[in-house]
Amino acid sequence: MSRFREAFLTAALLAMATWASAQNTPYPGVGRVATPKEVAKWDIDVRADFKGLPAGSGSVAKGQDVWEGKCAQCHGVFGESGEVFSPLIGGTTAQDIKTGRVANLNRSDYPGRTTIMKVSTVSTLWDYINRAMPWTSPKSLSTEEVYAVTAFLLNLANIVPDNYVLSDQNIAEVQERMPNRNGMTTQHAMWPGKEFGGTVQPDTVNKICMKDCTPEPKLASFLPDFARNAHGNLAEQNRIVGPQRGADTTRPEPKAGAVVSAAQTAAPAIAPKPENAEAKAAIALLNKHSCTACHGVDKKIVGPGFNEIAKKHAGKVDYLAGKIKAGGSGVWGPIPMPAQGLPDADAKKIAEWISKGASK
Structure with missing residues (x-):
């Protein structure tokens, strides 16, 4: 009986503890408190005092290899490209590294602002490289690769030498060489701040004028007859739900005061398109392998749209599958496409879909 009594008391105490814990939560009975390991997976930010920085290191040489394979296609070989995103490197000098203030930021005639x-x-x-890069596969870089890529960027800006190995042990020393380390300020109120001779008083002290107000203008517009149906029937270009139906532009605009029947304004019935199973499967693969981060079906993003590729390489299944796997540059512009690690079967399915016209 004593063992039974002990087991019973233990179970009762655990039940009471669970009940008490539930009463202390904002939403009793909903979810549970995250474990320390679960919190640690999300708690990846690195503060300015380097709290949260994981132990590790990476060399400039290693960073160059990672950069050319995973970063150069968007940022350029030397981090100077502005074709996809704003340039990362450029505009800093050796004097800036000494003073900690980038002189070109004070020039209104300087052509652009780089990240560095x-x-x-x-x-x-x-922190940003660790959590957001590469664009097509964020959080995929190892700790060593993040250190190495950061070191490579710092080397491009002449902050660290070619043989430098960045680590959690020496990153504070690198901070003392950042070109704009003394440039951060909260004193400028609204942009531009004191650096450009602007006011330091926020504009929130303004008072609304409630006298001598001008009459509110009445705006009106109309669509000329020659342009009414220039871009297709608007009634067919709106969703079938919601208040916006769109005018039937295949018919003349009703005259003011005219009574229009529901039959006259109703949009013609649109037969649903049959489902394209092959296109649906191919687009699912494109999303799965992050291809749509750089390519649209019918528009260019970083690389050409799939429709454009289909026009140039119709029927070339093996060629397209090979290019998907191997990557390359120079065919559609200077930005290279890195090699893709997707399975051969997936590459072939995508290539077959493109070779047939890349239809939705």
Whole structure:
């Protein structure tokens, strides 16, 4: 009986503890408190004092290899490209590294602002690369690769030498060489701040004028007859739900005061398109392998749209599958496409879909 009594008391105490814990939560009976391991997976930010920075290291040489394989297609070989995103490197000098203030930021005639000109903390570079890069596969870089890519960027900006190995042990020393480390300020109120002679008083102290107000203008517009149906019937280009139906532009615009029947304004019935199973499967694969981050079906993003590729390489299944796997550059512009690690079967299915016209 004593063992039974002990087991019973233990179970009762656990039940009471669980009940008490549930009463202390904002939503009793809904979910549970995250475990420390679960929180740690999300708690990846790196502060300016380097709290949260994982132990590790990476060399400039290693960073160059990673950069050319996973980063150069969007940012250029030297981080100077502005074709896809704003340039990362450029505009800083050896004097800026000494003073910690980028002189070109004070020039209104300077043609552009690069990341290395503006960022004041090296932890920001490390943290952003770690959580968001590469664009097509964020959080896929190892800790060593993040250190290495950060070191390579710092080397491109002449902050660290060619043989440098960046680590959690020396990153604070690198911070003392950041070109704009002293450029961060909260004193400028609204942009532009004191640096450009602007006001330091926020504009929230303004008072609304309630006298001598001008009459509110009445705006009106009309669509000329020659342009009414220039871009197809608007009634067929709106969703079938919601208040916006769109005018039937295949018919003349009703005259003011005329009574229009529901039959006259109703949009013609549109037969649903049959489902394209092959296209649906191919687009699912494109999304799965992040191809749509750089290519649209019918529009260019970073690389050409699939429709455009289909026109140029109709019927070339093996060629397209090979290009998907191997990557390359120079065919559609200077930005290279990295090699893709998707299975051969998936590459062939996508290639077959493109070779047939890349229809939706």
